[in-house]
Amino acid sequence: MPENPFKRGRYGLLKIIDLTIPITHGMPRFPRYYIPSVELQPTATHEKERRSIHRLVIGTHNGTHIDAPFHMVPDGTRIDEVPLESLIGRAIVIDLSNKEPRAEISSKDLMHASSKIRAHDAVLIRTDWDRMWGRPEYFTDQPYLATDCAEWLIERRIRALGVDFSSVDNPSQVKAGEVPLVHRRLLENSVLIIECLANLRSVTKSTVELISLPLKIVGSDGAPARIVAIE
Numbered sequence: 282m283p284e285n286p287f288k289r290g291r292y293g294l295l296k297i298i299d300l301t302i303p304i305t306h307g308m309p310r311f312p313r314y315y316i317p318s319v320e321l322q323p324t325a326t327h328e329k330e331r332r333s334i335h336r337l338v339i340g341t342h343n344g345t346h347i348d349a350p351f352h353m354v355p356d357g358t359r360i361d362e363v364p365l366e367s368l369i370g371r372a373i374v375i376d377l378s379n380k381e382p383r384a385e386i387s388s389k390d391l392m393h394a395s396s397k398i399r400a401h402d403a404v405l406i407r408t409d410w411d412r413m414w415g416r417p418e419y420f421t422d423q424p425y426l427a428t429d430c431a432e433w434l435i436e437r438r439i440r441a442l443g444v445d446f447s448s449v450d451n452p453s454q455v456k457a458g459e460v461p462l463v464h465r466r467l468l469e470n471s472v473l474i475i476e477c478l479a480n481l482r483s484v485t486k487s488t489v490e491l492i493s494l495p496l497k498i499v500g501s502d503g504a505p506a507r508i509v510a511i512e
C-alpha cells in the first residue's frame with residue numbers, strides 16, 4: 282500500500298486526536314429495539330459503475346454521536362439548531378480511568394478538576410471503557426453518572442459533556458417508558474451530551490480544543506459526529 286497522501290499527524294504545530302469510533306456495517310449497537318443496526322453497502326462499484334458509492338443506514342444515536350435537547354425534552358432544541366459555538370471550543374479532560382466496571386461517577390470524582398472548569402467549557406470524562414468496544418459488556422457493564430454529577434456540571438454552566446461509554450445514565454436502571462434522569466437534567470439545561478467517545482487516553486493535556494460536528498439533520502434528536510481534540 283502506498284502511503285496515504287492525506288496522512289498528517291499535526292495541524293501546524295498542534296496534534297489532532299481522533300475521538301471517534303469508526304462506522305462499519307453491523308457495528309455494535311445499544312441493545313434496544315429503537316436503535317437500528319448500521320448498514321453500509323455498496324450501490325455502485327468500480328468494477329460495474331466505474332465509481333464507488335454506498336448506501337448508509339444509521340440511527341441518530343449509533344456509534345459516536347451527540348444528543349440534542351430534543352432527545353429527552355419534547356420542545357427542546359434540535360441538532361440542526363445547535364449553534365456551532367456550542368460544538369467547537371475549550372474542553373477539560375477528567376481522567377477517571379481507575380473506575381471499575383459498573384462504577385457510579387459522582388460529583389466527588391470531578392471535584393479535583395473544579396478550578397479548571399469555566400462556563401461554556403465542554404467536559405470530557407475519560408474512563409477508557411472504549412477498550413471494551415466490540416464486547417457485549419460494553420453496553421451493560423459501563424460506568425455511569427450519578428444524578429448529583431449532572432447537577433454539579435449544570436451549576437458550572439458547561440456547554441457539553443462527553444463520555445467514552447455508551448450512556449450517561451446507568452443502562453441497567455433505565456427502563457422503557459421511564460425518563461433517564463441524567464440525560465434529562467443535562468439536556469433540559471442545554472448541556473449537550475457526547476456519547477461513545479474513544480481514544481481519550483491519547484490526549485496528554487487536561488485542556489484541549491474540541492471540535493464536535495454532528496451531521497446537520499433537520500429536526501433530529503441527535504446525530505453521528507466526528508469528534509476531534511486538538512492539543
Ligand SMILES: [Zn+2]
Pocket residue numbers: 342346347348476503
Ligand atoms: Zn444518545
